[in-house]
Amino acid sequence: MRFVDEFRDAEQARALAARIAARCEPGRTYKFMEVCGGHTHTIYQHGLEDYLPEQVELVHGPGCPVCVIPMGRVDDAIAIAKRPEVILTSFGDMMRVPGGDGSFLDAKAAGADIRMVYSPLDALKIARQHPDRQVVFMAIGFETTAPSTAVTVLRAKAEGLANFSVFCNHVTILPAIKAILDSPDQRLDGFLGPGHVSTVIGCEPYRFIAEQYAKPLVVAGFEPLDILHSIDMLLAQLADGRCEIENQYSRVVPWDGNPTALKVLGDVLELRPFFEWRGLGFISHSALRLSEAYADFDAERRFDVPGVRVADPQSCQCGEVLKGVLKPWECKVFGTACTPETPIGTCMVSPEGACAAYYNFGRFRRQRLLQVTPR
Amino acid sequence: MCLGIPGEVVEIMTDRPDLAQVDVSGVRRAINIGLFEPGEITEGDWVLIHVGFALSKIDEAEATAAMDFLKSLGDAYADELTALRSSTID
Ligand code: SF4
Numbered sequence: 298m299r300f301v302d303e304f305r306d307a308e309q310a311r312a313l314a315a316r317i318a319a320r321c322e323p324g325r326t327y328k329f330m331e332v333c334g335g336h337t338h339t340i341y342q343h344g345l346e347d348y349l350p351e352q353v354e355l356v357h358g359p360g361c362p363v364c365v366i367p368m369g370r371v372d373d374a375i376a377i378a379k380r381p382e383v384i385l386t387s388f389g390d391m392m393r394v395p396g397g398d399g400s401f402l403d404a405k406a407a408g409a410d411i412r413m414v415y416s417p418l419d420a421l422k423i424a425r426q427h428p429d430r431q432v433v434f435m436a437i438g439f440e441t442t443a444p445s446t447a448v449t450v451l452r453a454k455a456e457g458l459a460n461f462s463v464f465c466n467h468v469t470i471l472p473a474i475k476a477i478l479d480s481p482d483q484r485l486d487g488f489l490g491p492g493h494v495s496t497v498i499g500c501e502p503y504r505f506i507a508e509q510y511a512k513p514l515v516v517a518g519f520e521p522l523d524i525l526h527s528i529d530m531l532l533a534q535l536a537d538g539r540c541e542i543e544n545q546y547s548r549v550v551p552w553d554g555n556p557t558a559l560k561v562l563g564d565v566l567e568l569r570p571f572f573e574w575r576g577l578g579f580i581s582h583s584a585l586r587l588s589e590a591y592a593d594f595d596a597e598r599r600f601d602v603p604g605v606r607v608a609d610p611q612s613c614q615c616g617e618v619l620k621g622v623l624k625p626w627e628c629k630v631f632g633t634a635c636t637p638e639t640p641i642g643t644c645m646v647s648p649e650g651a652c653a654a655y656y657n658f659g660r661f662r663r664q665r666l667l668q669v670t671p672r
Numbered sequence: 673m674c675l676g677i678p679g680e681v682v683e684i685m686t687d688r689p690d691l692a693q694v695d696v697s698g699v700r701r702a703i704n705i706g707l708f709e710p711g712e713i714t715e716g717d718w719v720l721i722h723v724g725f726a727l728s729k730i731d732e733a734e735a736t737a738a739m740d741f742l743k744s745l746g747d748a749y750a751d752e753l754t755a756l757r758s759s760t761i762d
Contacts, residue, residue: 416761418759418762493676493720496728549676557707
């Protein structure tokens with residue numbers, strides 16, 4: 298253990314750290330991916346890597362919904378927002394995400410009516426208040442968020458709101474994990490499974506990771522102790538030669554997820570044949586759109602969108618960061634050309650993005666570490 | 673946006689059974705409980721709130737622990753709470 302920032306449960310964390318260290322086989326290294334951006338945030342904020350032995354490496358995964366939106370989709374949304382009759386509504390996290398030609402904030406400054414909302418239901422309310430305008434909700438998020446969009450569409454239909462539609466960018470977590478497992482440049486020993494996604498989908502859908510790829514996965518909570526505890530559970534599985542799906546976060550995540558949410562999701566949304574993920578390219582059956590019965594509320598059908606694929610800037614290495622191949626600070630523009638104020642890539646925008654989390658917390662730790670560690 | 677904020681259900685709205693009043697750190701807000709079957713969420717329950725929807729039922733001890741943790745996040749939590757407060761869903 299090197300340089301440790303104190304937090305509430307530091308004592309328990311040290312005890313867990315000792316157990317983790319004791320479980321590591323001499324000479325063996327362990328590489329675990331935390332799939333969810335919320336985990337990445339906790340890991341950097343609390344300096345959890347300092348509690349882990351050198352043998353255990355955490356790599357950051359693709360589970361930040363803002364980070365995986367490709368540039369072309371931002372451009373498409375802006376093209377819709379530029380129509381005079383449109384009010385585009387979006388979560389605050391999307392506002393700075395760069396597209397091929399600027400972000401929502403830039404488009405807003407140039408006159409487009411783009412408004413931040415907390416909930417898709419706030420967007421619905423704006424639609425009710427402005428019957429003369431077209432209100433479009435920019436839907437992003439994994440299975441955690443998609444059911445909320447689905448309920449909102451159901452309400453819009455029940456109310457007969459003809460001026461509301463959804464620009465759907467919901468993505469699903471399993472194909473992304475599969476793409477990473479299939480990627481030749483990544484060798485992983487196990488996964489920390491996403492906490493909130495699992496409240497909806499449950500733990501069973503991860504089974505293929507254990508059965509077909511022989512990797513353990515532990516669904517993990519977001520507190521520092523949850524993450525350390527989950528790493529301990531992964532190491533225990535490896536030590537026993539087991540390979541299972543386990544639920545560390547059972548106080549929030551039911552094993553079978555939320556069947557009501559899954560049903561609404563399945564009624565209103567359907568899988569797209571393929572979808573582009575920033576940095577990961579096209580992944581088949583990895584995203585959702587409105588199903589045929591709700592096509593009237595699909596902004597992609599209501600408005601013409603350019604739908605062009607925009608290549609990421611050459612300097613941007615978000616793809617490698619999202620796959621966990623590169624650490625944030627290994628990107629050439631990290632902290633120089635790319636900062637949270639002037640992001641080049643998406644991972645720098647959302648607080649759950651690996652680059653932003655590292656920029657906000659890890660960087661200072663690293664500087665201090667370099668200062669305090671005797672050479 | 674991916675944070676879940678704990679709140680205590682103080683009232684199920686009789687005229688709109690898909691909505692509930694919750695108390696989040698002393699602030700009352702309406703949230704949607706349509707991701708649960710009618711009757712599954714009742715007054716006095718604690719829920720994790722995500723984008724204006726009850727996402728998961730939790731117990732009070734978890735709610736307190738989750739709240740302490742969120743406070744430790746600083747800005748990310750403050751922003752989420754400000755956004756929740758600005759929301760007036762109905
Ligand atoms: S530093 Fe910026 S460009 Fe580089 S990977 Fe991170 S977000 Fe992408």
